[in-house]
Amino acid sequence: MNEEKLSFSIVICTYNRDEFLERTLVSLNNLTYSNFEVIVVNGPSTDRTDNILKEYSNRIKIEKNDFANLSISRNIGIKAANGDIVAFLDDDAIPEPNWLNQIKELYDKYDPIGGAGGRVYGPGGDHFQFHNGYIDVWGEAVTKLEEPGIYVQSNSDKYNIMMGVNSTFDRNALMHVGGFDEYYEYFHDESDLCARLTRSGYPIYHHQEAFVHHEFARSHIRKSNYKLNWYPIVKNTVYFGVKNSIEIKSLGKRLIKPFLTARKRAIEFDQWRRHGNITIEDYRLFMKMWWKGVFRGYIDGFLRKRKTNYQLQNEQVFMKFNKVFAELDRSIITIENSKEAFDDKKFGICLISRHYPPFGSGGVATYTRALAEGLVEKGFPVFVLTTSVPAKEQKINGVCVIRVDSNNVNEELNFLVDQYPITNHNIRSSLQISNKIEELYNQGLIKIVETPLWDYEGLATTQIEGLKTIVRLETPLRKAAEMQGWNWNHDMELSAHLEKKLIETCDGVISISNNVKTIISQLYNIDWSNINTKIVPLGLLKSDYINTKVSQKKKEEIINILFVGRLEPRKGIDLLLKAFHNIAQKYLHVKLNIVGNNSIIFDKNMTMQQIFEKEASSELLNRVTFFGEVSNEELEEKYQECDIFVAPSRYESFGLVYLEAMKYKKPVIGCNVGGIPEVITDGMTGLLVEPCNISELELALVKLILNENLRKELGQNAYDNLLNVFTVESMVNNTLKAYNSFFR
Template identity: 30%
Template sequence: MKFTVVINTYQRARSLRKTLLSLRRQTYRDFEVVIVNGPSTDETEKVVAEFEPDVRLVRCPAVNLSLSRNLGIAAAAGDVVAFIDDDAEADPLWLEQLGAGYDSPRIGGVGGMVYDSTGYCFQYEYAVCDRKGNADLNVRPPLWDYLHPHGEKFVHMLGTNCSFRRDLLAEIGGFNEEFEYYLDETEVCMRLIDRGYWIKPLPHAFVYHRFLASHLRNHHKVLREPYQVVKNRLIFSLQARRPNDHLRDVVIDNLKFIDYLVTDARQHFEASRLTKAEFTKFLARTEAGYEAGMRLGLTQQRRSADLPPPPEAFRPFSTVQPRGRRMTIAFVSQEMPPGCGGIGRYSWDLATACARAGHEVHYVTCSPDHNRVDLESDVWVHRIVPLTDGDWNRPGLEPLVAKNLGWAAAAHQEVKRVAATRPVDVVSAPIWDVEGIFCQYDRSLNTVLTLVTTLQATVDLNPSWRAVPGMDRMLQLEAEVVRNAQNVTAPSQAILDKVRRDSGGPMDTANVRVCPLGIPDQAARFTPRPPDGKIRVLFVGRVEKRKAPDLLLAAAVELLPEFPEVEVVFVGNDTILAEGSDKTYRQQFEVAHGHEPFASRVKFQGLVSEDELQQAYADCDVFVLPARFESFGLVLVEAMAHGKPVIAANIGGMAEIVVPDENGFLVYPGHVPALVQALRRLIVNAPLRARMGAASRGLYLEYFTDEQMMDGMMTAYQASAGIESPADVLTPPFPNRKSA
């Protein structure tokens, strides 16, 4: 069965692009796309050009949805014509599930469920409409009683998620072109059922309808132009009358409907969602719509279209297909860029890389207000509010534990909601805050635990944390999660070894893989600062004990008086109190050295935007991470991508990234003289900085791109799910990996 997807668009270039991108992700491949553009004056046709020659463009001279739909049908070469709005995105299974619905020659149309603008709640599940135009959205299957020809009520579908056999659309004359908007698809459903065909709403085949502002409704989603609604409802109800239906009943029902519209508009006016001028116009247009609807409904024949036979040329729309089997992957991370730490950054980069490779990716992250689902960078982002109650929240549970388990429970609940509509092959969750604990203990889910710097490692470096109520319980939960993990990935051998020492797991029976992290290459977007005679040393990260900013500050105190051209820049949250102190590391430095002449060359920039961070990397001459422990050291890779020499402590994952004397130096952990010596060597030797910077860039391209991270992690995911990896996927080792 061939599908033609028709998108009727007007003045929505930006959202149209998202609609088309969602179609690139369809699992069903035998379909074409026809875009019917009204008299748009925005960049709609530029957007269409981005997708040529995969799409067919038809122009509609008027802002008339039914005319636009009929032009799309006339250009359709498919057996079935499916409609989706230009402010909606299609679920990857949309066409596949619609196609499966055509399982009988009696089926005239098939539709699916529609999410509202949140992407989480339904705008439409099932509905029936009566012959006066009143819809009932509370019905549930079975719906056989509403499929009888000429019945008082009949099944209808929403226009943003409906499909019909093309031959039947031609048989009934397509859509009624008097209906510029409103009840257009409802009238088609009624006419097909009256001819003995069935309309089949499905419990899936989802479409996400963003319900954007238009020429008819404002940004509050408030109807401001009622003319078409009033007119077309009257025409529909007058022409849908059966012989025994009384005209008086139809008119009274429409007057009640008009009263509802006016009351609703008045409430919006009183709430300042409509201006006084808009409300005054609303009343006048309502009256005009009533007069036109009565006249046309009683005197005018249906404005049908004479649809031609389907064209011979069928133009398949290209879809993104992965190497090997398409997987459905759910990432769990309460953090997401911008403005997050390393876990959120690499999780999002990995998610987007997997999506680019053709897999279906869901990213479950924390929401501060309400649940919503959005399609961003080809990833379905689920922003979910943490739960506050459940079997896990028992009396006496410490707030820290309740907070973390509340998020973990909400993430598990959302993953299960996705899994109810399709098989989820892998759930990927970090060990931090035991985010994946409920997913991991749900054996219906295949959960892969990703090791990062653990809470145990952090507490070891910050003993005061142990006094936080609930910390001991969190440490117990963390160790339990590790010991019971069936599938584990680690960004370095060092963190795997440390976790095994600290937790006694993962068990030997677990599927364990070491996969280096990677980042997208953004270096070309940022131009380094022009030569200014200065040498800039950069630190990126939280200014807290584990990252060891105190060591770099101590080195700066020794080096800056000697080298007046050197400046040291700290980028990251500098409001964290130093361990065992009532001051931050920044405050400690300013108290001790703020009076020194060199103090102005130590700059604390705090939290910055993503572009500002990348520019900081581009502008620096040397990058330093003297951390006391890192499970990996993503900021080193970020600096290497910009071609910078790097200095790091010879501990943890950092020792597996930096190749000593090739792209930088590894120094003894916690040893300021060693750090000073390494910095001095790079400060005084510009050719060495250039050589090591070039080596950093080469190592990044060879080992640490997001594509290589994706290949390595996909191999682990496929192994966890029992799926054979494509033969051409190879995971390069670390440049400086130590044996286990």
């Protein structure tokens, strides 16, 4: 088959998610495959969606659906499609550049084939939501298998499935089975189609890559992980089992099994209620929706015909998508030998950050994005080199974000692989980054590079003659290892030496706090008098920011304490849980909510959550909730809902997380260690306790639990100080002053 003979119709169904849709449409310019058209089916949207689509009116097909029903929208998209393959992409998703090329491999390989899909990254790009899934005839699905699914036989009672955000189908096969069953407004819609295709002789195949990144944004159906519209979910679960078990299972099983499958949802609701994830009012509402869904699913499953659509042919023509790389390049890249890049006032700047929002998170990623966008607003050309974004090169809010792959194949470094795996990875990454930076520098696009100290990513860049390399100091490896209890070895020793080498060979240093500068001097025996160093605190908000999302707390007795951070020793989560154990026995109206990566091994090959759940009483378990990693929207909600924020870290080089809480006028508690006292003024903008002192931590929490006026006073003071000191403008302006001083 000719390389691009196979044509694709990318269908995006949207409803009131304008910002996400706009980003998804822009990302399609980065697809390396060219033989595709784009169809957007707009539901009854009331936001900016129509205006966004008008800008694309000469490049895409635009269809309308007056009903909030995803299956109807998808069938409208199929009817408008003229490609050989119909590829569905959600409006909050971004495909990897080679997505269609890899999907095409499966269509070239298999015949017959009904559909093909790849893996789906969740928010942050550091975990999978879906890979290699299957569903049984009753609607019970497995969504994460290591190997591609094996259920391709038409007489099976299990079927390979795809996640809708990354699902493609042969158009002729779709017309043969009547497209999507429009009974499904949401949930099990694509799984039902996969089952019907497989039973009709058109199996589904999985690709081990063909990645799509999914933001998993909220919608009219999905408000949070818990507060979904459970009625259609339960209804469609029962309907799926009744319909897809026809001629496969006995009538007795068809009457009983769908109920048992749906009952697992009811058991989940009860568990959430007992663990405090939902209120008793939520539970009652969920169960009301559950019973309604069960009855409707049975009635419709047995008595109603499917709402498949066999009128999907069309007389339209294929409308090839016109990619606009040149237009994007002009807006974010100064041309070669541009005077602007070497202008003393508006020079080109390159920032290095392993992760970059919204495809990755963390302290460095957060401040890098704020700094990059702040510099762009001042007219500086800014490039960010990262490993976390899906596209090789894209524009995000005016910043040119470039992905650099870290798999350097320099054979001269192979001697490092076995004994020095950390150093091996970091050096190869540094070399790859340096190659791209040298390319940008030789083209006249940049004049200065800023690199974080962590992982010494900018080390190789210091050898580029004429280019200024600046290091921003954060927690050094030696301090992190001490706080985390890591076993120090020769590999870490070499990496620590290379951190020191980066500081000694760079052209200037920016420290985010006085403390981290002092700590590094002590641990690495560095004399700062010989190094040009500036102190620039991090900034979080714009100076004109007005927080309209500060919570107006309801009149209720419950006091919510919030922790946000990785569940690792350095963050002090073990100290907090011990302090809360004592508090919970005395104050029955207090709850603790914990947000952050809970998959990290803490001790004895167990995570902190596993340790806690093993040792805690049932009463304490009901007062502590582990949410794991959450979306930005849900995190914002947790900050708004809390009464007290606490992060008893054993060490922080700065403490950006406290500023996040202050943004919502929340009183904060931190430890008198590292750079935290430079963020929290004890008794004025928060409370400080000595590190690892559980008694002091308990007293500080009780002080705020019992004094609502103090909570309000500290929260307001912190918010005012945030707007006066820790603004993006201040960080950007002071960074530029530092940059200019390094040129002298």
